[in-house]
Amino acid sequence: MSIQVENNLKDTEDKQIFEQKAHYIPCKIEADGAANVDKYFEPYVTETSESELTGTFRGHPLDGSKVTFPEGYRAIVVTEAKRPLGEDADRRFQVVGGFKEFVNWNWDKKTSKNDSIVKAMDWIDIADAIHGD
């Protein structure tokens, strides 16, 4: 099985499409697809100090902070027009956008370097040390 990613946005003029806003919510949401983030979430995001944010999701208080990727890395968002039926079939994805930073949110707990998503970035350096040239 192979996975192919097509980037039709390579020559796009619209730089913002790769600088979208992203939120990492401390909750398993059983839904896929578009969400009204602009209307239901963003209006309530408040900066309480230089790097601390507060927000609310489904009535739960959230504490957040921005996370940037290590040098040379960025996030892309891909979609798949049709998922093949077979488990081992080849899959094709299209690039639809991306982001350079995101907000890591915790439920009623200040964010820290011990949050799993922040720690996950460690792997990039370690992987480089193990597998790099």
Next chain:
Amino acid sequence: MKSLQDLEDFIKSKENFRNFRNYSDVPPICRSEACMLGVDEAGRGPVLGPMVYGVAYCPIGQNSVLEALGCDDSKVLKDTKRDEILTKMFTEDDSLNNVGWAAEIISPNYISNSMYKRAKHSLNEVSMNSAINLIKDVAERGVNITEVYVDTVGPPEKYQAKLSEIFPNYKITVAKKADSLYAIVSAASIVAKVTRDHALKVWQFQEGLDIDHTKFGSGYPSDPMTQKFMSEQIDNVFGYPLLVRFSWSTAEVMLKEKAAACTFEEVDDEGTTKKPTKSISSFFSPKKEGEAKRRKSHKFFAERHLSVCNVFE
């Protein structure tokens, strides 16, 4: 504040997902003479909108001013009558010279967030803190408080003991239906109730819903308009606009049925994370195929929620 329009404009100027307070000027006589202060709340039960705490105060023995305003038993007054009384409190000299007031608007978002903290904060605690802070605030503004009358829905004894501990110099009376027993509590109740009604009237949805209070009703779960709103205005991911108190069972039940399931990590009473307990029979049942073969991921990866995916080409 000279009119109900001013009150509405003031409320509109504030962000409706936060708490805020509103104060009258302190009548000079309330600084020199010993005052009584009444406390009451409005909008404790509804699933929609803010809860409002109100206080009113005036020199002891000025009951005649309160009676002239018509605050004897606020619960039997009609909405229009209450509006009329508050307008008088805003404008008539006799009232302005003797009666002061303050209100705290506790946003529905604050209520949901408090009840959904890791270590839950109950509505009773939210209420009590609001009342205590309003009394402290009024005292800080120079009002010479000596007697405090508080309306309560719960058992008065505990509440009375707590307030007496915080305010040892005041004579404190906590009673059920205090608003019909004491005119000053009735005045506080009018401040609270009218403020809540107007807060609902001017509610603006940040979520961009183009509907107003005539479409969501009183906010009481028994109101058919409120029921219609609760079952129709659901966002699959976010649930409800922040007019709604998510922590009310009416909202919880409706979202469980009609919106995407959302699971936060579970916490126990001490606020720590809890792992689901395996049932005892699970130790005896045969391992599912595949489960036994899969190697357990190293702690480094497990802690970071990292797992091996397919290779991109």
